[in-house]
Amino acid sequence: MKNKLWELRKNQKLTQEELAQLIGVSRQAINAIEKEKFDPSLPTAFKMSKLFKMSIEELFFFE
Amino acid sequence: MKDQKTQMKIMLAWTLAWVVSLGILTANNKLAAENSLWDNIIYTIIGLIINLAIGIGMIIANKNLFKTYDELQKRIQFEAMAITLGLTVVVGLAYEVSFDFGIIGKEPEFEYLMMFISLSYIVANIVNSRRFR
Incomplete structure (x- = not known):
C-alpha cells in the first residue's frame, strides 16, 4: 500500500521521532510506514488522518 | 518508549534472578552428588519452588514488556x-x-x-x- 506520510511530515516540519511521539508508535514504525515496508493498523491510520486533517483514503491508497 | 525501557529493565532483572536461581539449584545438585554437603531433598525442593516462582515472575515481566511494544x-x-x-x-x-x-x-x-x-x-x-x- 502507498502513502503520503513522508510528504505530509515534511510539510509539517516534523521529525520521525516527533511524529512517532504524536501517534504513539516507535520511530522505526514511522520509518517503515514511510518506506512502505509496513502497513499501519487501523487505529494508527485514524490517528494519522486526524493529525494531518485528511481522510484515510487520501493518506493511504492502492496504486 | 520510556515505559518500554522501564519494563525492559524489570524483565532483565527477573531474567537475571531466574538464571542465578537456576545456577544455584544446579550447583546444589552437583555439590550434593559430589560430597553430600547439601544432600538434603528439602533444600532442593525449596530451591525448585523459588526457581519456579521467579520463572513465573519472569514470564509476567516478559508479557508486560510485550504490552509496551x-x-x-x-x-x-x-x-x-x-x-x-x-x-x-x-x-x-x-x-x-x-x-x-x-x-x-x-x-x-x-x-x-x-x-x-x-x-x-x-x-x-x-x-x-x-x-x-
Whole structure:
C-alpha cells in the first residue's frame, strides 16, 4: 500500500521521532510506514488522518 | 518508549534472578552428588519452588514488556516466534529421526534444544528487524 506520510511530515516540519511521539508508535514504525515496508493498523491510520486533517483514503491508497 | 525501557529493565532483572536461581539449584545438585554437603531433598525442593516462582515472575515481566511494544515491534516478535517454533519442530524431529536411524550418534539433549531455540529466536529477530529498516 502507498502513502503520503513522508510528504505530509515534511510539510509539517516534523521529525520521525516527533511524529512517532504524536501517534504513539516507535520511530522505526514511522520509518517503515514511510518506506512502505509496513502497513499501519487501523487505529494508527485514524490517528494519522486526524493529525494531518485528511481522510484515510487520501493518506493511504492502492496504486 | 520510556515505559518500554522501564519494563525492559524489570524483565532483565527477573531474567537475571531466574538464571542465578537456576545456577544455584544446579550447583546444589552437583555439590550434593559430589560430597553430600547439601544432600538434603528439602533444600532442593525449596530451591525448585523459588526457581519456579521467579520463572513465573519472569514470564509476567516478559508479557508486560510485550504490552509496551507498538504494532511493528509486535509483528517483528510474532514472526520471530513463528520462525523459531517452526524451526524447532522441523529440525528437532529431523534430529530425533536421524538419531533413531543411527545417522547421528549423539542423543538429542534438552540443552541442545534450548540453545537452538535461543539462537533461532535471536537470528530471526535480527533478520526481521533489518527487513523493516
